[in-house]
Amino acid sequence: MKRMISLTLVLLLLLSVSPAQEGSVVSAPRFGGDQLTIPVKVWGEVVRPGIYEVPFEYDLLAVLSVAGGPENTAKLTNVKVLRATRINKDDPIVVYVDLQQYIETGNEELIPEIRMGDTIMVPPKFGKNFVRNFAAVLAIAQSIVIMAYYIDRVLE
Structure with missing residues (x-):
């Protein structure tokens, strides 16, 4: 009897899940606890590449830190941020960032904000x-x- 009830519950659970349809919106801001989070993809020469939900106000350095930071083989002079969304029509789709220059100067103006759905690419040396x-x-x-x-x- 218990087995039959368990099987019925599992079947109901599986039938209630609907797969994403073509054209479904996948990236959307979410509330993670008390703060708004956004999905960001991190590729390339970082310790843990992947898709992360990060707080809305995170910049490039914070997101790279969440991904474990750059590997020793990372080329920090040519990090790319591929924009999923543009705020203005003049905004570039690809933003090139020289993290090595930031490390040497500490100029925070070199570090871009991260937007919902952005992809960060850290190339190898x-x-x-x-x-x-x-x-x-x-x-x-x-x-x-x-x-x-x-x-x-x-x-x-």
């Missing part, structure tokens, strides 16, 4: 991709040399 790609090419070259050596030994 050139060296990270270069080392990864160079290591892959080197491994392939090593395999070819070893195969050539063994083929030469077998043919002798």
